[in-house]
Structure formats: C-alpha cells, structure tokens
Amino acid sequence: MPFSSTYLFQGLSESRLQRLNEVAKEFKAVKGQWLFQENNSADRMYVLKSGAVEMLTRVNDDFELPVSIIRSPGRCFGISSLVPPHKYSLSARCAEDAVLFEIQRKDLQQLTQGDSTLGYTIMANLAQHLLDRLKETRQELKIHFKTLFRLMHS
C-alpha cells in the first residue's frame, strides 16, 4: 500500500487507504520540473514515491529561500489543497527525477464528505503536522531574533 507511511493517512484502515489509492494518479517528473508555485490555486496534493522534491519560497523576487527537501517515500506535500483558501503557500520543484502520486482536491473532498471518520483522521494528522511545523518555524525565528539582537548590540 503506497500510503501506509504517509503521515496524513496514519491510523486509517486498509480499506480507507485502498479508497485513497483508487483516486491517486501515479506520474513521473524530471529534475528541475515545477510541480506548483506559491500563491497559485491549490487543486491537488502529492505523495512522493521516489526521488526528491524541494520546497521553497521567493524573497522579494530577489532570491529563492529553501524551506525543506522531501526525500522520504510516502511523504506528502501540497497540503494547502486541503485547507481554505486553497492556495499553495510554498513552491515545489523536483530536486531529482521523481515518481509521484497526485490526489485531486475534489476527489479527496468527495471521499471525506461520505466518511467523516476518514475526514477526521486526515484533519487531525494535518493539524499535528502543522503545529510541529509552526513550532519549528517559531524556533528558527527565535534564532534569527537572537542573531539580530547580537549584531545590533555588538
């Protein structure tokens, strides 16, 4: 089952994983290929099967700021597609040739509408992931804050 290690789908029964598998489409992407750009409409999420994808953001159109690199099979991204206003908050580009699954937002919505336990599990997993990312980002902010403080008082 390709999604058994995907954090978003942790705790789902085999039959629910199977239903997700049925709406997922496998495809290949090449190194350097953009999967989506920040601020664009988030219509689908992705699960990595193999290869690597980098998540990044642009600072003032001046330069790219890398946020993370996704290498673990089963890792998902494009989760802004699950949450209003459904706009990607980062850009995603293949760092290596990759094999991916894509799941359309409308297909996932259809599944969760008919099965609130599925919806609850996915949303609870998503909330946990986002809280972890928020804590990490706050931690980075603290480090920058301290560096800035030191520079300005040195």
Add this chain to the structure above:
Amino acid sequence: MPFSSTYLFQGLSESRLQRLNEVAKEFKAVKGQWLFQENNSADRMYVLKSGAVEMLTRVNDDFELPVSIIRSPGRCFGISSLVPPHKYSLSARCAEDAVLFEIQRKDLQQLTQGDSTLGYTIMANLAQHLLDRLKETRQELKIHFKTLFRLMHS
C-alpha cells in the same frame, strides 16, 4: 451561545455548540495570572469571554518574546491540548483581568469520539488556523532574514 464566534467551532450546529457549552467551565482570572507555561502538559483549552490574554515565549531564559495578544471575545487558545504530544507551545498570561471558559481535553475527546462530524469540523478549523499562523510566521522569518542579509552586507 458563547462559542458561536470561536473559529475552532465554526460550522457546528446549535446542538453541538450546546454540548460543548455543557462541558465548558467559566472562571475569572486576574491581570498577571499565568494560565499555562510552554512545554507543560496541555490538558485544557480556553475561550476568552472578556479581558485580554498575552501569548509569549522565552528566548534562552533571557527575555520574553511576545507572540500575540488575545482581546476578541470568543477567541480560543491552548490549542496544543487538541494535538499530540499535548504540550503547550507558548505561555499564556492575563494582560488584563479576564473571564474565560476552560474545556478539559478529556471532555472534548469524549465528545469527538462519539461524533466524528464534530471532530472533523474542529480539526479542519484547527488545520486552517495553524496553516494561517504558519504562513504568518514564515513571513516574519523572511523579514528577519532580509534585515540580517542587509546588516551583514552593509
């Protein structure tokens, strides 16, 4: 209904809001009173009825870094109680005398276990809130990054 404007409970029916109301306990807190400290076990969430609460974090035990101030009635906080590992990620202290509702984690868990639609709605609202906070925090990080970049190249 005290929770009709609480973002976490948006989209819930009157009867579900009523059930939440039944497990909530109203209490008063005075200016300067700590409601919880970061890294402590997160056993309850809070909804503000009146007054003000500041959310903050400590940097290296050297100084307090304010994160936000909560003034809008109906605003909730202590949401780490809803997500494993159930540890507060920030501290909360009354910035003014306040009236609050507290909801025990175990009571909320009991409600959602018997009603996955309730659980789904709350978790979907939470995920949306956390994604917004994550975007804001990343934005702050970008600003710090740019300031640092300028300072180091000036």
